Amino acid sequence: MFDANPAASPSARVRKVEPSSFGFQPSSVPPPAGGGGDLLEISLGPHHPSTHGVFRMNVVLDGETVVRLKPVFGYLHRNHEKLGEGTSYLGSMPYTDRLDYLNSMTNNWAYAIAVEKLAGLTVPERAEYVRVILAELTRLLNHTCLAGFLMQDCGCSGTPLMYAFRERERILDLFESLSGSRMMCNYQRFGGCRVDPTPAWLAAVAQLVDRYGPFLDEFEELLTGNEIIMARTQGVGRLPAALAVNAGVTGPMLRASGVGHDLRKVDGYGVYPRLNFRVPVGDHGDVYDRYMVRVLEMRESISLLRQALAALPGGPVLDPKAKQRGLRPKAGEAYGRIEGPKGEIGFYLVSDGTANPYRYRVRPPSFVNLTVLEDLCLGHTVADAVIILGSIDIVLGEVDR
Amino acid sequence: MIGKGLLQGLAVTARNLVGSYHDPDRYTTIEYPEVKPALPEAYRNFPFLVAEKAEDPLGTLRCVACQICEKECPPQCIYIVMDRDEKGKARMKPKVFDIDTSVCMSCQICVEVCPFDAIKMDQVFEIATDERFNALLLHRDQLAKTNTYFHQIHPTEAAEVDARLAAEKKAAEEKAKAAAAAKAASAKPAPAAPANPTPPPAPAP
Amino acid sequence: MDTVEHVRERLLARFPGAEVTVVPNGSPAGQHSLLISAAHALEIARYLRDEPGLAYDQCSNVTGIDWRDREVIDIVKDSQPGAPGGPPVVVERKVKRIEPGYLEVVYHLYSLARREGPVVLRLRTGNRSTAVSVPSLTPVWRSCEFQEREVFDLFGVVFTGHPDLRRILMWDGYQDHPMRKDYVEPDDYEWEPTPHGDVLTKAKRHYPAPTAPGMTNDE
Numbered sequence: 001m002f003d004a005n006p007a008a009s010p011s012a013r014v015r016k017v018e019p020s021s022f023g024f025q026p027s028s029v030p031p032p033a034g035g036g037g038d039l040l041e042i043s044l045g046p047h048h049p050s051t052h053g054v055f056r057m058n059v060v061l062d063g064e065t066v067v068r069l070k071p072v073f074g075y076l077h078r079n080h081e082k083l084g085e086g087t088s089y090l091g092s093m094p095y096t097d098r099l100d101y102l103n104s105m106t107n108n109w110a111y112a113i114a115v116e117k118l119a120g121l122t123v124p125e126r127a128e129y130v131r132v133i134l135a136e137l138t139r140l141l142n143h144t145c146l147a148g149f150l151m152q153d154c155g156c157s158g159t160p161l162m163y164a165f166r167e168r169e170r171i172l173d174l175f176e177s178l179s180g181s182r183m184m185c186n187y188q189r190f191g192g193c194r195v196d197p198t199p200a201w202l203a204a205v206a207q208l209v210d211r212y213g214p215f216l217d218e219f220e221e222l223l224t225g226n227e228i229i230m231a232r233t234q235g236v237g238r239l240p241a242a243l244a245v246n247a248g249v250t251g252p253m254l255r256a257s258g259v260g261h262d263l264r265k266v267d268g269y270g271v272y273p274r275l276n277f278r279v280p281v282g283d284h285g286d287v288y289d290r291y292m293v294r295v296l297e298m299r300e301s302i303s304l305l306r307q308a309l310a311a312l313p314g315g316p317v318l319d320p321k322a323k324q325r326g327l328r329p330k331a332g333e334a335y336g337r338i339e340g341p342k343g344e345i346g347f348y349l350v351s352d353g354t355a356n357p358y359r360y361r362v363r364p365p366s367f368v369n370l371t372v373l374e375d376l377c378l379g380h381t382v383a384d385a386v387i388i389l390g391s392i393d394i395v396l397g398e399v400d401r
Numbered sequence: 402m403i404g405k406g407l408l409q410g411l412a413v414t415a416r417n418l419v420g421s422y423h424d425p426d427r428y429t430t431i432e433y434p435e436v437k438p439a440l441p442e443a444y445r446n447f448p449f450l451v452a453e454k455a456e457d458p459l460g461t462l463r464c465v466a467c468q469i470c471e472k473e474c475p476p477q478c479i480y481i482v483m484d485r486d487e488k489g490k491a492r493m494k495p496k497v498f499d500i501d502t503s504v505c506m507s508c509q510i511c512v513e514v515c516p517f518d519a520i521k522m523d524q525v526f527e528i529a530t531d532e533r534f535n536a537l538l539l540h541r542d543q544l545a546k547t548n549t550y551f552h553q554i555h556p557t558e559a560a561e562v563d564a565r566l567a568a569e570k571k572a573a574e575e576k577a578k579a580a581a582a583a584k585a586a587s588a589k590p591a592p593a594a595p596a597n598p599t600p601p602p603a604p605a606p
Numbered sequence: 607m608d609t610v611e612h613v614r615e616r617l618l619a620r621f622p623g624a625e626v627t628v629v630p631n632g633s634p635a636g637q638h639s640l641l642i643s644a645a646h647a648l649e650i651a652r653y654l655r656d657e658p659g660l661a662y663d664q665c666s667n668v669t670g671i672d673w674r675d676r677e678v679i680d681i682v683k684d685s686q687p688g689a690p691g692g693p694p695v696v697v698e699r700k701v702k703r704i705e706p707g708y709l710e711v712v713y714h715l716y717s718l719a720r721r722e723g724p725v726v727l728r729l730r731t732g733n734r735s736t737a738v739s740v741p742s743l744t745p746v747w748r749s750c751e752f753q754e755r756e757v758f759d760l761f762g763v764v765f766t767g768h769p770d771l772r773r774i775l776m777w778d779g780y781q782d783h784p785m786r787k788d789y790v791e792p793d794d795y796e797w798e799p800t801p802h803g804d805v806l807t808k809a810k811r812h813y814p815a816p817t818a819p820g821m822t823n824d825e
Contacts, residue, residue, distance in 0.1 A: 073752075074775040079760075079784055091475035094508030120634030159414055166429055177441035180522065186508045194513075195443070211426075222413040225406035245663050245718055248749025261718050325473060325514050332633025335667065335714055335724065346667055348712070351633065363667040363714075371752050400775060 038063070046075045050153055050386040053396030057373075057385070064381045069374045073367075076400035084360030089115055089190070089327045092360060096347075097184040099362060100398040102142050105134040105175070106340040108188035113269065114336030114347035115190045119329040127192035127317040128271045132308045133205060134175075134187070135338070136301040140212060141171045142341035143252075143294040143301075144219075146393045150291060151223060153390035154232050160223060167215055170208055177201060191322025202309060209305045216298055224295070233287040237376040237388035240285065247371045251343025252297060253392060256282035256289040263339035270338075275307045287391040328355050342366050342393050362401060366394035442555055445509050445522035447502050450544045451551055458545035463519035466495040470511035470520055478504035479511065498541035503533065518562045524554045608660070608722055610638045616660065620653055621646050629728060639712070639726030644740050647729055648767070651746040654715060654725065662715040662725055665743065668753035670761035672734070672787045675707040707734045709763050713743065713750070731763060734786075742768035760785035 045056035054075035060068035080099065084092045096111045097104035109131050116123065123131075148164030172182040178201055179185040179194070187194050223229055239249070244257040254261055262279040264272040280296035282289030329351040337346030343365030350359035369392050376392075377385040420427035431438060452458035466483040484496035511520050523546070530536035552559040614626045617640075624646035629639045642650050654662045680701045688695040709731045716723030729740040742765035744750040754765045755774040762783035765771055773780060782789060 074777065077775040079775075081760075082785060082789075087475050088473065090510060091473065094475055094506060094510065097508075117635040118633050163417070166427075169429065173441070177443055180441075180443040180445035180509065181507065184507065186510075218413055218416075222410045226410050227403055227406050230406075243748070246748045247751075248664055248666055248747065250666075259718065266721050325469075330632050330634070332631045332635065333637070333639075334631075334633055334635035335637065335726075337666070344666060346714075348667060348669055348714070350671060359669075359671045361667070361669040363669075367752060368666075368749055371748055 039067070044382070044385070046072075051389065052149065052394055053399075055389075055394065055396055055399065057389070059377075059382065059385065061382065064383075066377045066380055066382065066385055069377045069385065071370055071373055073400055076396045078401070080401040081360050081362060085357060088325070088355050089329075089357065090324050092357070093188070094184065094186040096362075097186055098397055099364065099401065100340070100342060100345070100366070100395045101183055102145060102395055103138045103341050104183055104185045105138045105187060106338060106345060108185065109135060110336060110338045110340065110345045111347050112188040112190055112336075113338060114334055114349050115327070115329070117336050118332065118334035118349050118351055119190065119327060121191040121322045122319055123192055124316050124319055125271070125313050126196075126315045127319075129308050129312045130193050130197060130317055131188065132270055132272065132275070133197075133305060133312075134178075136304045136308070137171050137174065137205070137208075139301045139341045140298055141168050142393075143298050144168055146294060146390075147219065147223065147291060150287075150387065150390045151229070153386050154229060156229075160219070163219060163222070167212070174201070174204060174208065177204075189318055189322070189324055190327065192316070192318030194318070196317045202312070205305070206309055209302055209309070212302055213299075216295065216302075220295060224292070230288065232384075233291065233387060233391075235284070236287045236380060236384050237391060238284060238286050239372060239376055243372060243375060244285070247375075248368045249343070249372060250365050250369065251340070251393075252293045253290055253343065253369055255280060256293040257285035258282055263337060263344060267337070267339075271308075271311075274311070275304055277304050287387050290391040290393075326355060328353060333359075337363065340365055342395070342398075343369055362398075364398040364401060366392065367399045367401075370394060370399065440524055442557060444524050446507050446526050447505055447523050447528075447539075448500055448509070448511055448520050448544070449523040449546045450498065450541060451519055451521055452545045452547050455547045455549065458547065459542060462494055462498075462541070462545060463517050464495055464498065465493040465517060465519070466491075466498070467517075469514050469516070473510055473514045475508060475510060476504050476506055478502070478506075495541055498544060500539045500544060501537065502528065502539055503537040518566065521551055521555065521558075608725065610640055610725070613654075613660070613725055614640055616657075617642075617650055617653070620657075621650060624650060626650075637724065637726060639728050641728045641730065644729060647727075647741045647743065648746065651727070651743045654727075655746055661717045661719045662723065664716045664718050664723075665713055665747035665749050666716050666724070667712075667714040668743075668750050668757060669712050670757040670763055670785065671710040671712060672761055672785065673707045673710060674734070674787050676705045678703055678705045708732065709734055709738060709761055711740055711754075711757055711763055738762055739764040739766050741766055742771075744768050759783070762786065 040061045042059050042061060043056060044059050045051040046054040051057070056072040056075065058070045058072060059066055080095060083095060087095070093108060093111060096107040099107050115121070144164045144167055148161035151160035152158070175185055175187075176182045178197055179187040239253070239257045241257045241259050244254050245259060249257070250261070250263075258281055260279050260281045263269070264277075265279060277300045280293050280300065282293050331351055331353040333348070333350040335346055335348045337344050344363065345365050346363035348359070348361040348363065349357050352358040373389065373392065376388045380388065417427055422428070451463050453461035453463070466481050468481050468483075471477075471479045471481045478501040480497060480499040480501075481495050482497035484492040484494050486492060507522070509522050512522055528537075548559070548563075551562075610628050614628060617624060617626050625641075625643040627641040629641050631638050654660050680703060681698050682701050684697050684699065685694040686697055711729045713727040713729075714723070715725045715727060731738045731740055740763060742750065742754055744754055744765070745767060751768075751770070752774060754763075754768055755771060757763050758765060758768075758771055759773040759775050760783055772778070776784065
């Protein structure tokens with residue numbers, strides 16, 4: 001295709017690019033299958049709408065089939081962890097909003113849990129319920145968006161994404177009226193939450209929860225049984241359970257591979273042990289299962305929201321003894337993690353007794369989930385690689401930090 | 402039957418298309434800027450300084466230039482210089498109070514840490530300019546806005562703040578009065594205690 | 607719940623020559639960790655993963671910590687001959703020494719099969735400059751692949767046995783390791799209207815005059 005001289009040897013017909021700018025040495029390119037194909041190295045991204053941000057994949061293609069794929073990171077790197085070492089414990093809270101900027105509420109919660117563990121703080125019961133409500137709203141928001149984006153990657157341009165965004169905007173309106181900001185909520189605090197939700201706000205949540213089920217019905221009517229979507233996603237990007245566990249894959253992606261691992265059940269943080277919900281698990285570990293697991297999780301989230309709203313007790317939302325400014329935990333370390341919408345989001349903090357953490361580490365779920373990207377894409381076409389990437393559900397703010 | 406899912410999906414899009422003409426749930430966009438969005442009361446973007454009087458906003462700032470917000474601001478976008486008289490004594494108000502809104506990330510930590518309720522979050526969001534540096538750097542005369550304005554944008558929070566400040570002032574006056582009465586027999590009356598919940602820290606060198 | 611002591615005993619029973627030390631954690635989290643020697647790290651990791659009673663099949667989090675050289679003051683007691691016939695006099699003197707720093711790699715292991723965890727493993731390098739390699743655990747847990755690359759990139763720990771050890775977040779050809787505590791930021795100052803603190807110090811090197819109206823350089 002790119003070479004005018006078909007008589008040239010296959011190796012010479014590989015378009016050579018500088019090895020340092022590409023992720024791998026040309027010698028590592030496997031010989032073409034069957035011995036006669038053209039190998040083509042292309043750079044997919046970083047400025048490509050299908051890569052969900054500034055993500056880049058160096059792909060070696062045999063015809064249209066992926067024979068090698070190396071992700072390239074760092075286009076959005078701003079050394080978030082170094083910033084965290086230079087800021088007080090409280091000052092890092094707004095920065096966590098900017099990790100996975102779709103899910104600032106769960107990022108806040110994971111960070112708050114890590115600091116609470118490190119400093120030995122307790123959380124009032126009302127705050128725990130409010131946190132569950134916000135985390136489940138975030139899960140609805142993230143999974144709805146993901147379904148929209150995934151369909152966009154499949155080529156159904158616009159319609160499902162716009163429906164998803166319409167519903168997402170309603171949740172963001174709730175976040176805005178509670179925390180003051182749609183996406184950069186900065187809402188959780190050490191030992192509770194910043195603002196007490198008003199009865200009017202809780203009524204608005206209840207109203208949203210009531211209409212979300214019908215919306216999901218309609219959304220599923222549009223997508224789940226669609227023959228084109230099934231043809232594009234079923235059997236694509238299969239992830240075996242053993243590899244998923246070994247590669248540290250977490251969240252809906254792990255559960256789609258048939259491993260029923262959910263930190264809300266396993267760690268039982270917050271008030272999740274008191275709430276009744278099921279963990280949806282997939283059978284095949286393909287893209288379609290990842291979509292379905294998320295849809296089913298949204299149904300469970302709706303049920304969780306109903307239970308949390310019904311059980312929400314009175315009382316304060318912030319432990320008045322918990323210190324926010326000038327927090328100096330004892331020297332030591334703590335690892336706090338929760339089940340974020342994308343997987344296990346964890347914060348590992350090392351304190352040396354001063355006002356700033358000595359070490360501030362984010363365990364980003366979408367970064368670790370990308371470990372298996374190459375395994376999933378091998379043998380599929382470029383168009384499938386785009387869907388597989390979409391089904392992993394990455395946000396570059398978190399991948400590159 | 403092959404094609405059933407496709408037809409179902411087309412029915413959904415048709416429902417949404419028709420619905421967008423009469424159902425407000427399905428037609429959710431607004432024609433900005435002709436129609437302005439209704440902002441929730443909690444909405445925040447950039448900080449402003451609360452002044453008591455509209456006639457003399459700079460003279461009646463609540464800010465005492467204690468620099469707590471400057472130290473706590475995560476992206477370090479606040480710059481404060483204490484106003485001093487000829488002898489170098491602190492006047493407990495800012496000579497310079499700058500906020501670089503090109504750096505500010507609207508996290509409102511300055512509001513949370515301020516012990517004097519002097520800095521609050523504004524709701525003005527149409528702030529586009531054609532100049533990157535000076536137009537986005539707000540000085541204290543641009544930042545100073547009255548308490549009345551604060552009441553307009555955050556009525557609930559403003560009412561709480563006013564009630565708290567009034568209660569603190571009253572408590573401080575009563576305490577000062579009691580102290581004065583106790584000391585009246587032996588010594589001169591004690592100076593009135595400050596109306597602030599915490600004493601201002603020592604001025605920066 | 608596996609305690610670190612319990613895991614340590616099992617490891618020592620299986621690998622009698624290995625050094626496994628409990629590193630206590632002073633915070634209320636109380637999550638103590640196990641420091642293992644580099645020589646046995648890979649086989650210990652394999653054992654932790656494959657032994658049915660342990661089955662730590664997921665390595666969730668891998669990260670580095672940079673511990674700088676510390677100045678330690680030891681109190682040394684010398685006995686000197688005292689007055690004739692009397693007992694010897696003990697003289698205390700303070701001896702300063704530099705305790706060399708090291709880079710540490712921390713692994714958080716969980717068992718999905720047994721719903722156990724975490725077991726926190728720590729590996730330490732010899733120092734911060736020359737002996738900076740530790741064995742890679744990527745052959746045991748694939749999840750270490752990118753995270754170890756990140757530790758290599760940002761801290762400069764060299765993982766021997768890593769299949770693809772390259773920079774991951776910084777670009778190829780970049781020299782330094784930004785997460786080191788002694789990392790010096792490049793002097794790429796751009797004019798900004800409110801320099802203060804560190805930024806002002808930096809600004810003064812570039813602009814000796816006051817940089818904005820109403821701003822003084824007397825701080």
